Amino acid sequence: MPRASRSIFVNGNPELVFKITNDIPRWTELYTNMSATRVVSLERDGRFAKIVFELTNKEGHVWTAWRILDFKERIAMSRREAPSYPYNFHHLTWRYELAEGGKGTQLTWTDDFEMHPDSPIKNEVSLEPMLEHMGESQANFKKVTEEFINNNQIKTIFDVE
Structure with missing residues (x-):
């Protein structure tokens, strides 16, 4: 099972x-390859939240996923659901830690996945492209998130009025 982490x-x-x-x-701003998002459901109970959502990439592929958020530990766990192809499974964990020196955030993404046997991309060659995509995505996340913060665009779907 391949594991990608950055x-x-x-x-x-x-x-x-x-x-x-x-x-x-x-995510349409944070990811360069995402054209549409739709939150199907959002449940929050104190420390935890569960989000079910639909994503559409620039090629028009649509899938649903769920995400569990732990606001205390600052961990997000997610899984691609339907369709899962080209994966057999794709589990993601994002960790947010106070950076060394006490300022900023060290954001770590870990993807555990296995390619579907019918996929033209095989496990043996999937890791390098996954790591490359992860690096490109994280660079855009950094840029856009810092712009949101600098422009005080910090209200999110988690903020209750």
Whole structure:
């Protein structure tokens, strides 16, 4: 089973970076390959939230996924559901830690996945493209999240009026 993991520094406090980067409607700005998002459901009970959502990439592929957020530990766990193809499974964990020196956020993404046997992309060659895509995505997340923070665009779907 391939495992891809990358980290990046984001100039912002971990709580705020966590909320902004898990705000699914912002993903069309945070991801360069995402054209549409739709939150199907959002349930929040204190420390935890569960989001079920639909994503559409620029090629028009649509899938649903769920995401469990732990606001205390600042961990997001997610799984691609339907359709799962080209994966047999794809589980993601994002961790948000106070960066060394006490300022900023160390954001680490870990993807555990297995390619579907019918996929033209095989497990043996899937890791390098996954790591490349992860690095490109994280660079855009950093840029856009820091812009949101600097422009005080910090209200998210988790903020109750």
